[in-house]
Amino acid sequence: MSRYEIRGAVQGDEEALLALARELNTVNLPNDRPHIQRLLADNQKSFAGDVPQNRRKYVFILWDRETGRAAGTSMIISQLGRRGAPYIYFDVQKEEKYAASVDKHFHHELLRIGFSYDGPTEIGGLVVAPDYRKAPERLGLLISYVRFLFIATHRRLFRDELLAELLPPLEPDGTSHLWEAVGRRFTDMSYAEADLLSSENKDFIRDLFPRDPIYVTLISPDARAVIGQVGAQTKGVEKMLRRVGFKYVNRVDPFDGGPHFTAATDEVTLVKATRTCTLGDPLPERALGARYLVARDVDGPPFFHAVDAHAVVEASPPDETPVLHLDSSAVNSLGLKAGDRVHCLPLH
DSSP states (O other): OOSEEEEEOOGGGHHHHHHHHTTSOOSSSOSOHHHHHHHHHHHHHHHHTOSOGGGOEEEEEEEETTTTEEEEEEEEESOSOBTTBOEEEEEEEEEEEEETTTTEEEEEEEEEEEEESSOOEEEEEEEEOGGGTTOTTOHHHHHHHHHHHHHHHTGGGSOSEEEEEOOOOOOTTOOOHHIIIIIHHHHOOOHHHHHHHHTTOOHHHHHHSOSSOEEGGGSOHHHHHHTTOOOGGGHHHHHHHHHHTOEEEEEEOTTTOOEEEEEEGGGOHHHHHOEEEEEOSOOOTTOOOEEEEEEEEOSSTTOEEEEEEEEEEOOOOTTSOOEEEEOHHHHHHHTOOTTOEEEEEEOO
16 A cells, blocks of 8 residues: 555644644644634535635645654645635836936836735645655655646636745745835734734735835845745745746735746646546556556545556547556555546656
């Protein structure tokens, strides 16, 4: 049986999620027990279809069966930006100034706050525990890719645009230079206070931040230097996103200046590569199948299971469901039988 599985998070995962949240305390996965409790409740309602489609949050756990620990997590927010809870960002704009009388010419960068009430699907909450990051199974890839497999196989639940917000360079103590230069001056809150509050309520950003553009020239050099930059801890994520079709869209987080990457959902290579198949006979023991992320939907918690496995997908006409031959270990791990409906995504 496979050592690792990915599944939908369940109520009993509270301590495991809190342990992961301590590794990367972010707005999607803050180190805050009440928030984690609400997130798990929302997650179960989302998988069960008990909340409106635009309010769903799906949380995935990468579970180490050998140690009984959570090795990582990731998340999908079905729609970031709706009535009552807008998607808020800074557009990074350019402005050119010239005065002929003194022959002075400047290129200025501006930050202009923006709001969307009909926003994209967000992929986020990606955390891998430090002692699992160098595992040969490339666990970060698995827990990241599972979101695209789920979106592809439940396409009607998600928007036509995907968004990923990346962390910028932060100080070792978590200080954000952009927040100190801008956000604190307009909210009288620390970065940690505002970040936690924004996970539940963004009204204060809309009400307190300036509507007029902010000239970057007027803020500190340290703050200017982080706008749209990717921090060292998320360089690998940026590389993966660019490889599968995302690009930076001159838009940043209003708290810390982290860049926003977007892609058309149906153009993401991982979405296009995902297939839904019928399970055929097991793969012969010594057959050299390709590496896939293989998943199935289940009724009731945890609602979704996936494992890393070797498999072969039979070529089939476009109008027929392909047949998947899967190694017996993965068949057992997922509790499958011949004829079952399974999803698969090639791993490269």
